[in-house]
Amino acid sequence: MVRTGALVRLYIMGLAFVVSLTLPALALASEQALTPFGSPAAGNAEGTIPRWEGGIKAIPEDYERKQLHSDPFPQDRPVSVITPENFRKHGARLTPGQQRLFESYPGTFRMDIYPSRRSHALPQWVNEGTRNNARNAMLGKEGNSVENLGPGTPFPHARTGVEVIWNHLNRFRGSFIQVTDTESSVFPGHQVSYRMSHEVAFPPYARDSEVGGANNILLYYTSFLLSPPTHAGGGFLVVDFLDQQIQPRLVWTYDPGSRRVQRLASTTHDSVASLAENLRLVEDTDMFNGSPGAYDWRDLGVREAWIPYNNYRLPLARFSDLLTPFHLNPDHVRWELHRVRVVEGTAKAGSQPVYSKKIAYVDEDSWGIAMMENYDREGALWRLGVSHPLNFYEVPMTFSVADVVHDFRERAYNARNLLNEEPTAGEYDLPIPEAGYFQPARLRQRAVR
Template identity: 40%
Template structure:
């Protein structure tokens, strides 16, 4: 990756767009990513009482039970037992460790919602070349176009030192959006909206994503404002089979909005999706999720003012291997109100808390969003969304785990709760599928993610 580093260094002479062109950190600060900080900018040391351990490199080797690409992920910690369980009866004892969203879930479902807490394992890891790029980005990356984009970053976290130096909530937002998730992935998974009485109808699709920003053969010059390409085509139920969606995700969506196309198998027509951003409701999820709720948060940050609240210790979903175990049946996992706590795992981790407040004159169904970002991976583990009255309305949770074959920390299940409707939506269910996520497939050619390919791919 030395060529990439040279490219980044060469670009440091490009003029920046004021006034949002933030100051870069020094080389001496960046060296901390090799010493007292992890390559992602987290504090290597554990906490004062030892309940959060030191980061020692994370999990980089699959357990012997893992068979290879596409196999369901064997639990690398089968001997771990629940240390304690937080319930509505004892939640006050653990109040400082709970998010507002978790407290609201206890209030909404006092008899059934639980938080089983396990030993904290700091499993996050990434390939060495990503670590190298993080260090390069630390001294070159800058916010651009009034904070609506990022310049002079490639192949790694753009602002790994944001929590240590600038303490800029907007930089932390971009760290999540541009975090490491592999290069090219293929997965078959299901999603559904679970009704108040527990009923649901499953939609299964094959999903493919090419993270252009993380192409090891690419560079800043090749990026062309494209963060990733996403393609999904429906496999079931039969009435929807063949339908497809294609997304070209841009970095700066104010400068160049994301492009999306849909394919209707019945009409055999490809059409440009007019709007797939901000608070556009996702019809397939019964409107329980907005376009920018996906991945806990995504897209342009421009409708909200973002600020850093602080770094806190919280109980967040982590190392959730039981959810994707092939013995876990959807009918057992999907309860009325929330997923079955039996299959979840929470751990105490440090999180960076940032808050977005709707700007004056801007429109969105949420007036405030609070994000809890895992310090090790920059993944949002939990998100709280507030309505126009300032009341907590929706609670989103990403059940994280380490995909050790890559390695990468990513979600195994995303759950979006509507506290008022008492319903929730679920993405990435795959325990009943014959295979799961596969990071090993070769990157397709440039024509693969063009709208003209939708008709060919979206067949019944």
Template identity: 40%
Template structure:
């Protein structure tokens, strides 16, 4: 849907005529996001996603389009990704002993990881490579969204946004910018349809673990090119997963219909119990509901580092910083590394991880009065080039740093899309952690090659059928 003919609506003016053009929708007090001259920055000083094109003149290079072509070793969809930078070596390694030297480029959670595991946790820092990339049509929609996307219901609802980042240019108002940045993460480009078989593990204090293997399908309805804004029907994505192992859990399945605006429609979720052979509604699969396979180490809205309605927190943009974050983690996701190679007591094996210095937006969420959640505060470090939360620091109800989550980002150059290759959730008190998205011992990685199966596929009936197989 092209709203380019109505982009000059002024702030504070009525959008009645605009909304008629947009298909008859009416929402009061919605105003234009940025001016045309501001949006043009996405074609010059800013990347098409809203990051700074220029480098810092030292160790962050300019963005020059990202990584859009696979290396010659990559032959077919689903293949484990060959490292496009096999000769890169660490520039230096941050340790508990030298962390003060790099303190300005570390998150509070990373510092606490060094304090918790002073002898073993390390961060190998490599040359920064700004590999983030997306298709041109995503860039084009992001430009249009900059001119038309709006927030309503106190920031809990997103309007007039489609198939791109809603707010590539953040507001000058810190509170509005904070919620805009969170929406950018929630709706960021992750592909249109993917199939994946991956394992997740809860790693105990002694390093022992038992993988749970899950087959997943996700259709990002928001990025369906054959739809319009009106035809999105307030759906962000469909998610269907079936547990394959261990045997005691095999056959269990979950289906989620994720609304774009949960102020209008609540998340719909269903679960299939293989033992009972019944599909049941799962209305509580949100916010701080514990995820069973994570052994209490991940809550529902921790998935993807953060997901779901942002309505329980007051969000505020703190600043923009240069931080060492996980990036281009091809070695970590390689099929040449086993789970035993990667998983260590307390944290991942540092020999397989890669960190780079990138600019991040720092966003703080504080729990609203009258709302409940196990986290009183969350601090997100959001990669400027992708709007992915790379690191999240989470605080308990006493204001103490409790948990640290990290997304080990890489570029799926066959699409292209820059997203996580593995998410890790650390409990600093229990000295345990949970890893989601491991494909090292699976025959394939994410397969983006197939067309979306369509809305009618993601139904409770399909959930029952898939769970029985």
């Protein structure tokens, strides 16, 4: 009850735009069980956010493993549409970043609002690990690391902003991923696209280990460029650590021309991301990644907001139809009403990062950052990150099929994780390879020539 009460108190914290809850709603939230992830199972008083009933429990009959996912809600239709003409009437549930999209692109942007489906689900062994973490995991070193971490969400009853961010950083996204996708940067008059293969291993989710993150490893990541031909064969290896104050991120690159592997001397969180055409930073990948230590994180409470969810139809679109100027084609984006944890990150005193402030809107069930607002040093909103997830029910887990970063200065956007026009959707629950698989020397051996 102590943890439940602490979670309920979050509903009355925050900024003026945080949705108010009635006393009966608070009482109901305190009495109902939490989900295995730590969110209230109860829906909202209006019934527009449903009760969590276990998420998607069964794989659709027409789904074949590794194929693009069948929509489990094929009959759903929009219940409302938010347009440039009416968006100001909905200000309580629109974030500043969303309002900026309407203001910047009044001729094209809209939000189709669908029935809310709390579809998130995780394997039972991950849920069991989350219960253990609730008892054992703790922050270390000013919040820059997690100690006593096992497989599962680190802080299902998160009380602080940095605990919420750690839940995002170490949320379950499978154990070992193999997938091919596309990254595109879309400008008003042209596009630049790269097709890549990726492999990601998450040692904290090794099923045969009671202690996650052996040797301080948060994740291993390799990527190889497949097209365009002028870039094909290049590769990256990244090793992220649970405590990046002790061991900062390591990055190696492979150049197919010289056939040499080279370690990069420094790749900081606010370095410009390669292949992104100056539209996002390294830390913008996955909405936010790397060490949380560059910012002071403050929990602003819980609010109801429209966020992309259950975007099963998005990967089925052709690139020529999806990647329209200024933003993804709204015809293929599904928005739903969900509760989010709102967390503000401000640059630590004495530092000079590219972003002075960040506002994260974190889905209460999956702990994934649904949207991230990034502000420049003058305090102006510069970039908006938007994640478009679905439940990969064969695992199960919730993961993005389009991470978009909007750059309002350039009136352009960068989109990653695009499975569109791929023959398969990849695999996400493979056994984690032995550590030697991710050695720098392997980059040259495994590179596509």
